[in-house]
Amino acid sequence: MRPNDEIAGRYRLEVLAGRGPMSEVWRAHDATLGRTVALKVLAPTADLERFRREARAVASLSHEHVVRVFDYGEDEVGPFMALEWLPGGTLEERLRGRALPGAVTGQIATAIASGLAHLHERGLVHRDVKPANILFDAENRAKLADFGLARSTDGPGALTEAGTVLGTAAYISPEQAAGIAATPASDVYSFGVLLFRMLTGALPFVTGDALALMDMHRNRPAPTVASVNPAADPALAALADSALAKDPAARPADGAALLAALGLAPTEVMPTAATAATRVLTPAVTRTRSRGAALAIAAALVLLAAVGGLVAWAVTRPPAATPPGAVSTSAKTQQTVPFVVQTHQSPHKPKPPKAHPPPKPKPPPEHQRPSGHRHGPHRPHPHRT
Numbered sequence: 001m002r003p004n005d006e007i008a009g010r011y012r013l014e015v016l017a018g019r020g021p022m023s024e025v026w027r028a029h030d031a032t033l034g035r036t037v038a039l040k041v042l043a044p045t046a047d048l049e050r051f052r053r054e055a056r057a058v059a060s061l062s063h064e065h066v067v068r069v070f071d072y073g074e075d076e077v078g079p080f081m082a083l084e085w086l087p088g089g090t091l092e093e094r095l096r097g098r099a100l101p102g103a104v105t106g107q108i109a110t111a112i113a114s115g116l117a118h119l120h121e122r123g124l125v126h127r128d129v130k131p132a133n134i135l136f137d138a139e140n141r142a143k144l145a146d147f148g149l150a151r152s153t154d155g156p157g158a159l160t161e162a163g164t165v166l167g168t169a170a171y172i173s174p175e176q177a178a179g180i181a182a183t184p185a186s187d188v189y190s191f192g193v194l195l196f197r198m199l200t201g202a203l204p205f206v207t208g209d210a211l212a213l214m215d216m217h218r219n220r221p222a223p224t225v226a227s228v229n230p231a232a233d234p235a236l237a238a239l240a241d242s243a244l245a246k247d248p249a250a251r252p253a254d255g256a257a258l259l260a261a262l263g264l265a266p267t268e269v270m271p272t273a274a275t276a277a278t279r280v281l282t283p284a285v286t287r288t289r290s291r292g293a294a295l296a297i298a299a300a301l302v303l304l305a306a307v308g309g310l311v312a313w314a315v316t317r318p319p320a321a322t323p324p325g326a327v328s329t330s331a332k333t334q335q336t337v338p339f340v341v342q343t344h345q346s347p348h349k350p351k352p353p354k355a356h357p358p359p360k361p362k363p364p365p366e367h368q369r370p371s372g373h374r375h376g377p378h379r380p381h382p383h384r385t
Contacts, residue, residue, distance in 0.1 A: 001026070001041065001209045002177060011039050011082065022046045027085060030070075037070060038083040048079060057124055057147045060284055067117035067135065067145040077383055088136025088144060091194075099201035102233040108134070109195055109236065110262050111142035116191065116255030119144070120184040129190035130171040131197070169210040169217075170203055174246050177214035190223075191258060192243025192251070200228040204244065213276050221246070235287045288316035 001024065005013045011028040018025040023046060028039040043050045057070040058081075071082035091108065096101065100108070112134060119126055126144065127132075133146040169177075173189035176182050196204050205216040222244040222315065226236035239261050245251045250256050301374055 007039060007077060007080055008073050036085045037233055038085045040081045040083060041077060042079045042274040044078060051079055054147045060122060061118060065111045065143050066118060067143045081143045086137045088140055091131035091134035095197060099229060100198045105198040105236060107143045113255050113258035113262060114193060115144040116187050117259050120254040125182045125184055125319055126187050128168060129187050129194060130168045131194060142327040169213045172214055174218045175248060177218045185248035185251050188243050188258060190241050193267055195240040199225050199240060201230040202228060
């Protein structure tokens with residue numbers, strides 16, 4: 001392959017970024033979406049199933065500290081993956097013969113632990129954590145890359161390569177060096193070697209013989225960080241020392257345990273590419289208490305509103321329905337006046353005396369009656385005033 005070659009009618013090769021026994025990686029231009037990608041093309045003699053497994057592993061992940069895959073295909077030049085282009089170089093390039101400042105080391109260690117926690121939570125083991133597989137994007141965020149050795153921790157394929165040494169000798173865990181299946185704790189050991197190097201500028205074991213180097217990782221205790229660099233950050237040094245334990249059970253169990261040792265938790269790291277740095281949210285316990293307090297306050301407000309509504313209703317409620325009684329009919333309005341039965345005499349409203357019919361006049365004696373009038377007493381004419 002050469003610059004300006006086109007892959008799958010879409011990707012135009014620009015610059016060869018790296019070459020290994022398994023693949024070539026090119027910086028390429030995606031003509032369809034108009035963006036720069038890292039195009040990884042499998043070598044003709046490489047393991048196709050392993051390449052497909054890598055594509056599936058990366059595609060199942062979505063985290064700000066894990067490289068993203070955009071596309072997979074098989075062209076006449078061979079199978080390829082279009083990955084996120086990370087122009088910031090590798091951690092290997094930044095570690096050439098020197099230790100990193102404590103603050104920088106802590107930031108990179110947190111990013112790697114966060115990415116590993118995401119992998120382990122989804123049942124994956126990287127199996128090849130090393131500085132060359134830690135890349136940086138344009139915003140200087142560290143990202144886990146190269147999942148060619150990644151494998152599920154369960155399922156039928158989990159133990160198919162037991163007895164086979166896989167990984168890079170300088171960063172290999174004791175169990176991997178012994179041909180035992182890797183676990184998340186194996187990634188933790190490789191993280192410990194990497195952290196040791198960031199803090200000291202050196203590796204815990206050095207020899208020119210790969211087999212002798214693997215034997216050191218299996219059997220020789222690692223030096224402490226403080227014995228190599230007494231000025232190293234004590235908390236980070238303690239984490240590196242614990243991660244380099246020979247017994248997997250004596251190490252932090254996985255990426256989440258590494259984050260906990262760094263004072264974080266997996267749920268507190270926001271997996272968004274728009275975040276310039278790791279953001280720490282309020283711990284889960286605080287959120288739970290705050291949520292309970294908020295619910296209590298809300299319930300109290302609802303209760304107060306209900307009481308206030310009852311008081312307002314009692315004050316402003318309309319008069320009770322009037323039974324058959326008196327009706328006031330003024331010129332402007334007509335309203336029913338409640339009829340109240342008085343059971344006792346009010347002290348300020350005396351009860352009017354009961355009206356009695358006027359007594360009937362007694363007829364005059366017979367000898368006093370006028371002659372010819374037998375109709376009773378005289379009554380005035382109704383129209384006379």
